[in-house]
Amino acid sequence: MQRPRLKIGVLIDQFQIPSWAWEMLSLILKKELAEIDFILINQSPKSSGTKSSFLYRVFSKLDRTIFKVNQNAFVRKDIRKIPSLKAEIIPIKPVQKIYSDWFEKGDLEKIKARNPDILIRLGFRILKGEILKIPTLGVWSYHHGDNLVNKGGPPCFWEVLKGWETTGSVLQILSEKLDDGKVIYRSWSRTDPLSVHRNANKVYWKSLYFIPRNIERINQVGIDQWKLELEMWEADSMNDITLKPPGNLEMIGLGLSHITKTFKRKVNESLNKEVWQIWLGSNANNIFSDLKSLKKIPNPKGSYLADPFLVEEGDEKYLFAEQFDYSKRKGVISFAQISDGKISEFRTAIEETFHLSYPFLFQEGEEWFMLIESSASKSLRLYKAKEFPKKWKLYKTWFEGYEMYDPTIVKKDGLFWLFVNVKPHPGASSFDELSLFYSEDLLTGDWISHPLNPIISDVRSSRPAGNLFFENGTWYRPAQDSAKHYGHQIRIQEIIKWDKDNFSEKTFKIISANWNRGLIGTHTINLSKNWIVVDSFQR
The missing domain is CATH 2.115.10.20 (Glycosyl hydrolase domain; family 43)
Incomplete structure (x- = not known):
């Protein structure tokens, strides 16, 4: 007997989502891997941290301007225009604390009534409380970085500025601890030595497949066997270092060092x-x-x-x-x-x-x-x-x-x-x-x-x-x-x-x-x- 298709809910801050996420959801529907049953739209989206420093924002803009990409993973597309999407839109106004979002009882009851197997987090801030326990297989969330090395962010930034050889990317089932949930997929890319934008672009495009692959595997072997296979993704130890966007003074030092390394690299390659x-x-x-x-x-x-x-x-x-x-x-x-x-x-x-x-x-x-x-x-x-x-x-x-x-x-x-x-x-x-x-x-x-x-x-x-x-x-x-x-x-x-x-x-x-x-x-x-x-x- 064929198993019923998994039922998915998606959490977003706005209907315009990045292209990589749009393609990920499209692939789930195109391959008929699961049913996207509902979308939780945040009615009061808020940044998960303090405003980034001025020089960090300048650096990011210059990086995007200088280092172009052929296919931009971050161009936004309307989630409602995904082919074959018939999900119900459910507005949510979370209870917002300093860095986290909590769900009120009435909203939790609405979500429970849908009996979701998976919630895919593409919006909201750090999720806390009962929402993490409602879906049968948990709330799935990306961490575009290697949580064996660092938590926090910005995604794919520190790897370039600090000259790390690899940039990790992780899919995990969220827990109450930041970036310390159950890992269900890991991957590593070579860090782009010149551009944060290019580095992030290739990592995000690759990561769009992590969720469809896991759903496809569940459909192949069943939930129990899939859970047994997850043990291979368990890390021996997580790193407790939590990074955040650099301040202006730190950005000056990082920027000068990066420019110097880039100049030397280009001279070496040209000569x-x-x-x-x-x-x-x-x-x-x-x-x-x-x-x-x-x-x-x-x-x-x-x-x-x-x-x-x-x-x-x-x-x-x-x-x-x-x-x-x-x-x-x-x-x-x-x-x-x-x-x-x-x-x-x-x-x-x-x-x-x-x-x-x-x-x-x-x-x-x-x-x-x-x-x-x-x-x-x-x-x-x-x-x-x-x-x-x-x-x-x-x-x-x-x-x-x-x-x-x-x-x-x-x-x-x-x-x-x-x-x-x-x-x-x-x-x-x-x-x-x-x-x-x-x-x-x-x-x-x-x-x-x-x-x-x-x-x-x-x-x-x-x-x-x-x-x-x-x-x-x-x-x-x-x-x-x-x-x-x-x-x-x-x-x-x-x-x-x-x-x-x-x-x-x-x-x-x-x-x-x-x-x-x-x-x-x-x-x-x-x-x-x-x-x-x-x-x-x-x-």
Whole structure:
């Protein structure tokens, strides 16, 4: 028997709500995840704190003016114009204390009569009292920040001004304690080093999916199982530091420091060109024993090499890579032959009018295939070798309309598994979320989405960084850690549980670009029977 759909109420301060919240509610209705039964509209909205300082407001306005975004998460849209919304509007005049809102008995009775499963807080101030106990599954609220690090706000501000590597975002069931409710979703993004506005924009766009994902999971497994799964989100300890908008004097210090760091960063980027390179070495001993013994492969003139992959076909050994042409401002897929540890000249294998990278190679039967990152075409493109390794033809296009990054395939338990980063929204980041798909037939493209997707929502360990490998009965997944900057380091993730219903992993080893002076990053590593190859980044 099909479960009745969950019943939702929404708390707002005004009918004009931010675009990210508008899209979140729209998605719930579009996918028919739940019924939005009523909307509580605050009749006397009030700020949750004192007025922000003058210089903080000036800084915020300048930031929004200078650092534009293509899709602004904070442009307001009328909640009443959400397609298929048939919610009853219930006006509420809360009892307002210093920083909190309480509900009167009559209003509480109205809400109880609706029997809500969830209340989604998109307005009002700190909620106190019986309202927190009325919905079956609680009052759900966002905290756009990492409550393991700090509480309060402003959202996504301190991370930029203090130079923190990551910006967290949390969905929680509210309790009486500030930003200390039961966490039901966590995610981490790389902090934008220049702009609070850009930093917040991408975080808010990503977070719109947190509530629909939880509702969808409840619909899949039921409330009891969902509650058991929530234990993974419980934090060991919360931080009691509560931040607030800076005063004028503090803003002067923060602003000057931020301008200085930004100036130095821009000078460094303008004077020192981005350069990637590939390093090759023997895989005779332990696979990560001594990266300092690797030898640098010279970049072809006018270009750099990155995303290296190895193929050993009989006695022939080949190295495939992205070759980025500075003049064309795009990457092509090139290859070279390895002979006695020496590399031949790189030759183009595949070129399109758009950027190509991450040439993931695999063999099926007697045929060679290459799955390439082609996010610029909003698809994954599968090529088949006409004449390996030099001639390839487009064989199939998967996931049309989606921006997907660093696709990596492995065969396990009679199934083909595809690990790939998926950009959830045009305004969100491509670095944060890893999805997993599986199929019985590799070449049909009939990929089934894992029920826990995205299986990782953390910039520190999401994007694939090369082939998975199996050692001593355990699977390991190389992952990019781009928290500090793009291509900072690689994490080797040990997979703990992995099947059609489950996935979990932990960090086994971190590989930093410390094997040669001047390197500041690495983001792809691959192994073959005899060789190990890794890329590096420097300016």
